[in-house]
Amino acid sequence: MSKVAFPFLTLSDSLVECDGFLIGEPGHPMNKAEEFLQAWDYSRKLGASVTIGFDYDSACKALGFEPGDAALKLIFKMGTGKGAMPRRWETLTDRVVSASEDLPVTLTADLQSHTLSGSIRLRVEIVLASRPKVVSELSPKHPGSRLWAKEHVILIEDGGDSRFPVELVSFSESFNGEVESGALWYLQWISEDVDVDFSGAVRVYVNSDQEKFSERFVEGDDLTIHVLMFDVISQMIEAVIATERFDDLLPECEEGSVGKQVLYWLENAFPGRSLTEVRRLRTDNPARFRAAILASAQPGVFA
Amino acid sequence: MKNVALLPRLSDQGVAMFKNSLRNKEIPEASFYAPYIWYASSGGSPSPTKSNEIADTIREFAMAAGFPESRGAKYAEFDQNVAVYLATNECFSSGEALRNDVWAYLAVVKLPDVVKWRFPSDASNRYLGGVKNAFQRLWIRGVAVDLGEEAPDRWKLLRALTEDASGQVLERTSIASDIRLARNIALVWLQVADKLGRGRMENVTRRAVKELRLLNEVVDLSSLPDDELLKRIIALFINASN
Numbered sequence: 001m002s003k004v005a006f007p008f009l010t011l012s013d014s015l016v017e018c019d020g021f022l023i024g025e026p027g028h029p030m031n032k033a034e035e036f037l038q039a040w041d042y043s044r045k046l047g048a049s050v051t052i053g054f055d056y057d058s059a060c061k062a063l064g065f066e067p068g069d070a071a072l073k074l075i076f077k078m079g080t081g082k083g084a085m086p087r088r089w090e091t092l093t094d095r096v097v098s099a100s101e102d103l104p105v106t107l108t109a110d111l112q113s114h115t116l117s118g119s120i121r122l123r124v125e126i127v128l129a130s131r132p133k134v135v136s137e138l139s140p141k142h143p144g145s146r147l148w149a150k151e152h153v154i155l156i157e158d159g160g161d162s163r164f165p166v167e168l169v170s171f172s173e174s175f176n177g178e179v180e181s182g183a184l185w186y187l188q189w190i191s192e193d194v195d196v197d198f199s200g201a202v203r204v205y206v207n208s209d210q211e212k213f214s215e216r217f218v219e220g221d222d223l224t225i226h227v228l229m230f231d232v233i234s235q236m237i238e239a240v241i242a243t244e245r246f247d248d249l250l251p252e253c254e255e256g257s258v259g260k261q262v263l264y265w266l267e268n269a270f271p272g273r274s275l276t277e278v279r280r281l282r283t284d285n286p287a288r289f290r291a292a293i294l295a296s297a298q299p300g301v302f303a
Numbered sequence: 304m305k306n307v308a309l310l311p312r313l314s315d316q317g318v319a320m321f322k323n324s325l326r327n328k329e330i331p332e333a334s335f336y337a338p339y340i341w342y343a344s345s346g347g348s349p350s351p352t353k354s355n356e357i358a359d360t361i362r363e364f365a366m367a368a369g370f371p372e373s374r375g376a377k378y379a380e381f382d383q384n385v386a387v388y389l390a391t392n393e394c395f396s397s398g399e400a401l402r403n404d405v406w407a408y409l410a411v412v413k414l415p416d417v418v419k420w421r422f423p424s425d426a427s428n429r430y431l432g433g434v435k436n437a438f439q440r441l442w443i444r445g446v447a448v449d450l451g452e453e454a455p456d457r458w459k460l461l462r463a464l465t466e467d468a469s470g471q472v473l474e475r476t477s478i479a480s481d482i483r484l485a486r487n488i489a490l491v492w493l494q495v496a497d498k499l500g501r502g503r504m505e506n507v508t509r510r511a512v513k514e515l516r517l518l519n520e521v522v523d524l525s526s527l528p529d530d531e532l533l534k535r536i537i538a539l540f541i542n543a544s545n
Contacts (some may be wrong), residue, residue: 008521041343042307042347043347075523085477086480087478087480088480093523117398125523143531144526146520146523165342167398193337198341228506254338256314256341
């Protein structure tokens, strides 16, 4: 259970059946919680569950209680925050059991994604709910005594830092009366610097007013994302190669910068070609130039 | 669905650059950090304006408390005002508030002069994210001791807790991570301090908190109802005062 030397009897892992934690979207079938949760951000709907079973009478015996004399509380908790110790703990739900018929128990809870950070630590524990009438010398006596626990840590994306910077907004509100208001998407980027952090400098806004398109985008439709990424990559490559002032700067750009990302896209679309060659292709054969980018702009092309 | 205000973050590289500059006794301009500032890619709206407003408000509290002069500076007043402001600021009701890089951005990029005024010793942990960060610690403090809008004296714990007690209780992640536990310790601390006098509380708090952390290893204090939890904490403080 842990490295703590408990001053009272506890339940061994062999007495408690628990296959681990499930996580997923509430209302949908959940998956076994792994070490890493893909595609998380603050807006994602999440739920978790865990099932515990044990022979109640055997548990009472192991704790030095008379069978039927003890009430045990099953607690499902969640911690969050980076580091060895969560910055915040929250009790999601609990259940008191006092007979074998109460078991097994499945504890389920919604997780508030907007309050999460860095990692999710799911914990289920069994504690003493109330002091039994008859106890042995080594029995736990105080309510809350920790008897058994299981934990699982899930790393969540670092606030979405390995995802493409994107936001769903109503263009009729955000760009009211502007030329962008009817667009399907809009790439916001000022192409003055290439050595700035990509996630801070670039953002794609998807128009939530365009319901069909935005629904497909949210669902992760491959073709929709392919077309959108083609446009984004084209815009950024063209802006960067439009001027020679970035040529020396690009190779110096660090991981995570705009320049590094554009270099990755260039290498993907035009493998082995120099910036000068790509620039010439764009001028001499723009259709081929664009087709090369279109072919390379598969979903997942964000490095 | 809640729209999260995505706040600017200072990357590890930016923090490393800052540490170098601190060693050289040079505080760079905010623009120096531009390549090291980033936001979450999705899940909310980038909110640099809100971050600027937060920094401006903290600066105003500092000026009201004597900044940039250190002589006669009212640090306790500054701490209380900032703690209330941060604890009630909607921007910090999301997971952004648990991120060290968000607090490092505020301290290193926006308010290094205010940090230097509040903590003249140049200790880097006052700038970097963590429970010692000049502002993050005040957010933790404000959230933990907030008795709620309905309370007749919502911030009485914030005013009452000494700097030592705040450090002992609220700058320990094992305690501060459970807001209800931290708040109940603060409530008991106030009761005991009224009886014993604040002069004796430093040693009493240190002993009580040490015992409480050991007890929490074997008894899940967060599973106890309020009355039972208070009883256990009171017993620890009484024991520590004998």
